[in-house]
Amino acid sequence: MSKKNCAGTTTVAEKRAMVDQMKQKTGLKLALEAVGLPRSSYYYERTEKKAECRQKQPLDPTLKNILLSLKGYELTLGYRKTMDYIDFTLNRGHYNHKKVYRHMFELKMLQPKRLKKQSKPKSELAFYSPLKSNVRWEADLTYVFYGTGTAHAFVVIDTYDKEVIGKYFSMRARAAEAVAALDRAVANRFGDNVPEGFKVTMRVDRGCQYTAEEFCLAAKQRPWLVIEYCGVQAPNDKPYVESWFACYKREEVYRNDYQNFWEAKTGFESYISWYNNIRPHGSLRNISPATFRAGGSRGSNVQLEMIERLETEEVSAFQGLFLSRN
Numbered sequence: 001m002s003k004k005n006c007a008g009t010t011t012v013a014e015k016r017a018m019v020d021q022m023k024q025k026t027g028l029k030l031a032l033e034a035v036g037l038p039r040s041s042y043y044y045e046r047t048e049k050k051a052e053c054r055q056k057q058p059l060d061p062t063l064k065n066i067l068l069s070l071k072g073y074e075l076t077l078g079y080r081k082t083m084d085y086i087d088f089t090l091n092r093g094h095y096n097h098k099k100v101y102r103h104m105f106e107l108k109m110l111q112p113k114r115l116k117k118q119s120k121p122k123s124e125l126a127f128y129s130p131l132k133s134n135v136r137w138e139a140d141l142t143y144v145f146y147g148t149g150t151a152h153a154f155v156v157i158d159t160y161d162k163e164v165i166g167k168y169f170s171m172r173a174r175a176a177e178a179v180a181a182l183d184r185a186v187a188n189r190f191g192d193n194v195p196e197g198f199k200v201t202m203r204v205d206r207g208c209q210y211t212a213e214e215f216c217l218a219a220k221q222r223p224w225l226v227i228e229y230c231g232v233q234a235p236n237d238k239p240y241v242e243s244w245f246a247c248y249k250r251e252e253v254y255r256n257d258y259q260n261f262w263e264a265k266t267g268f269e270s271y272i273s274w275y276n277n278i279r280p281h282g283s284l285r286n287i288s289p290a291t292f293r294a295g296g297s298r299g300s301n302v303q304l305e306m307i308e309r310l311e312t313e314e315v316s317a318f319q320g321l322f323l324s325r326n
Contacts, residue, residue: 072274073274079104083100086100125231125237137157139203141173153248162240162284162292164244164275167181169269203238204227251271
């Protein structure tokens with residue numbers, strides 16, 4: 001590690017040996033000062049040897065097989081959600097989160113860590129935390145690329161139970177599609193009869209779809225709806241729907257190569273069904289939004305059906321979905 005130079009000075013290893021002989025009589029501090037060796041240099045090699053001698057614990061074969069059997073959306077979950085998913089959804093036993101982390105690290109199944117960047121402070125709308133459902137909604141849209149085209153996904157989410165209640169997937173991105181997603185959200189929660197006295201505030205951005213005259217007139221025709229606009233370039237004003245789009249892109253879009261519109265639409269519908277009914281949500285104590293809204297808890301007997309993903313499908317299989325989207 002250390003070598004003698006041309007002048008014949010004492011090496012670090014020799015100084016360390018001298019300190020070992022002197023410290024029993026003078027103490028470590030005086031011995032280091034007499035030899036002229038820093039304390040960090042004295043302990044460096046010893047710490048390195050301890051690290052080399054540390055034994056590597058073998059992987060648990062049962063947990064390893066469970067992790068390797070995951071092949072769907074579960075591969076995008078972090079180690080904490082995976083721990084609860086194995087325990088309460090798959091009913092395969094409880095594992096410590098540190099053990100799950102170590103196994104996922106060895107199997108290279110962990111998600112890349114997000115690096116937070118410094119940003120300039122910007123004025124934001126007041127943060128809200130409703131105490132029940134159907135008080136605060138958020139709406140937005142995103143682009144989904146497929147083959148040689150682009151699709152648009154409109155979403156309305158309830159900020160309390162985090163459930164996607166309104167959705168619309170289309171080749172166009174007009175105000176009409178935004179209104180259709182809003183109407184589907186109301187129909188999903190109340191059907192054809194909106195309860196008397198119902199009032200909801202929906203926060204949207206300043207995109208052309210939500211500032212268009214058609215959307216503003218539709219909002220005025222719905223007396224129970226209050227539109228709240230975000231600031232300019234302020235995605236943090238509607239964090240819940242932005243977070244949902246991040247999950248959708250990471251867990252569904254970026255993992256697939258859509259060849260046509262029908263595949264993209266099927267993936268969108270399949271992901272929302274999995275997200276609402278199965279996916280553990282961190283802010284809901286790792287239970288699904290549907291279970292949370294139904295008053296359930298982790299381990300409750302809520303019948304959930306796993307969604308089977310077909311790797312290859314004919315284009316004709318998606319035509320019925322496209323024709324029924326309106």
